[in-house]
Amino acid sequence: MKKTIVISLILLGILTLLFILFESTRGEADLIGRVVDEDGSRILVISGITKEEITGEVNEIINSGKYKGAYWITVKGIQSFKRYDIGDQVKVWFTKDVADSYPAQTGAVKIEKMKE
Secondary structure, eight states, X not given: OHHHHHHHHXXXXXXXXXXXHHHHTOSSOSXXXXXXXXXXXXXXXXXXXXXXXXXXXHXXXXXXXXXXXXXXXXXXXXXGGSOOOTTOEEEEEEEEEEESSSSEXXXXXXXXXXXX
16 A cells, blocks of 8 residues: 555656656747857857857857857756757757856756757
8 A cells, every 4th residue: 555655656756747847848949049168067058149150269259249148058967968069059948047147047958959
């Protein structure tokens, strides 16, 4: 009897987590941009930048004031096994918390590499 209750609770927990993950990745991505830099478990994604504009120092790109949508995205879980190269175009679904800084900082629920 106790074993059945424990198994039921574990299954309920797993289903709840899957539901939350599914719901958080529905709809449009929070950000579409290019990978501009990589720093361990984080990637810098900037919207509105072209591959050709990704040259020189990253700080120069950030400080140019030309790009408003710049985010350091912490890559965790299954996403961390994927390799993102500088210049890759990606769609990013944020976690709920976004740090108010420039570049902004957040985690990703999902990152999808776009085909070009």
